[in-house]
Amino acid sequence: MITLHTAATPNGHKVSIALEELGLPYTLRVLDLAAGEQRRADFLALNPNGRIPVIVDHAADDFVVFESGAILVYLAEKTGRLMPTDAKGRSRVMQWLMFQMGGVGPMMGQANVFYRYFPQKIQPAVDRYQAEGRRLFEVLDGQLARHEWLAGDYSIADIANWAWVRTHRWSGISIDGLDHLRRWRDAIRARPAVQRGIERPPAKVDLARDGDAKAAEFSAQARGMVTGAKI
Template structure:
């Protein structure tokens, strides 16, 4: 009997990557909210699973060789679920590494840079023109990279894969990054196609009512304040 995976989750782009993958692969899971605006990410039980105090994280009771496996880092989780289910990653090595390189593009570029764009455009307590320009320009550059790639292929690495699943949730809030998808016709076509997938819609709907719009001081302290530096 298949036991459901425990998904430690909050409705952010990184959280959305894993919820979409679980929905796409029809993998049973238990949803365990980790309210990062209230500081749940600093609780000892969660840190035992995710020592970097970031979500998402998973525990698979039937992990490697039937033994429980816990994982943090959304990219690692996507790779694990792709291998576990045999879906959304090619078996042929050349194609597999094409998917992995675009997954790493998301992990090393799209996520960190667009995250900083969100921070300085929306959440920073003071408007710093240099930072806003720096990260908005980098967002533009990354969008252009994706648009060029998508002028040659239907999906980022050819067929629909974990690379697309990783990138898509970060493109959803494009307006907050100072971007207009009409400026990127190939990216717009890709975005619209993925946005219509029922599993994507279900994955992004999880706890959507909890998504932060106006951040209070308690949430700001939990996400960006000195609590990040506390010894644990």
């Protein structure tokens, strides 16, 4: 059994999707980020960086893994699925996983802050992060023009990137004209395990679908987290 310490964010959903795809039994421990539960001593004992997600693998002497990318690799290696075992195949998956970890996630995260949450509208910052997010989407689209999935078969690389790409509207980044990215996004969204994963836990606002009115309400609530340095 695995305990998943998480919240309804793209990084959190990366892990719940993987657990659902792999069919591993797990229980949820949902943290209230707005209340600062990620800074409590019991959680910091698991992840000194105070960020979700974290897993505890009780079948492996309560082994703790933090950082979403590291968790995905651990789960893939534990089960022998969602990542090849040969050196070249594994490297291809790792390259696209790192692409998300070092590029897509950070750029979209900053776009979210300046587009949705920051109390003052700093347009050059909004433009910079949205433009870089769009550029990274174009890189993904180019890869998907030549391949069904990002790195051979469907893998943790697809899961990691998809969990962020699906929220492009929340970041204010268009995917118009990126037909291969859209095809890939829709194919992953149709997978039953993915549908279950994004409901574990369900979000207060669906970053992929909810309209502007609900988004504005949620942004107003989240703005206090940014100004109070709670995330």
